[in-house]
Amino acid sequence: MADILRGLDGSDWAKATEKSLRRNCPLSVECTLQLVRRVRGFDKIEPALEMEYRFTSRSASMGDFVEGIRAAIIDKDRNPQWNPATIEDVTPLNISQMLMPLGKEALKL
Numbered sequence: 001m002a003d004i005l006r007g008l009d010g011s012d013w014a015k016a017t018e019k020s021l022r023r024n025c026p027l028s029v030e031c032t033l034q035l036v037r038r039v040r041g042f043d044k045i046e047p048a049l050e051m052e053y054r055f056t057s058r059s060a061s062m063g064d065f066v067e068g069i070r071a072a073i074i075d076k077d078r079n080p081q082w083n084p085a086t087i088e089d090v091t092p093l094n095i096s097q098m099l100m101p102l103g104k105e106a107l108k109l
Contacts, residue, residue: 001030001087025064025082030090031055031098038099046109051099053107058098 005021008014021029035055039048059065064082071080084090 001033001090004033005087022087025068025080026084026087026090027063027082027094027098028059029087030095031063034095034099049109050107054099054102057102057105062098 001021005018008018035048035051039051042048055063064080067080067082071077084094
């Protein structure tokens, strides 16, 4: 994601895009990008759905889904405290932990 942000040209569209990306959960933004990159070569939808399920499954327990709900719906403070706090703070390990296979909890299609 850092490469994408660095590649933005300073136009109004680029500024709005960066603002939107930074407003969202950094871990979710990075995982989404990684998911898109990983599934590009698949010739079937099932492996893509399996990978998305891994992320979705872990979002509530390891990700910031609950924090987003708290900030938007429960407290309505619109001030989520993401962990990691910024896109730059997300590590490859964070992403791998969200996307690694689920074992016996894997999606069964």
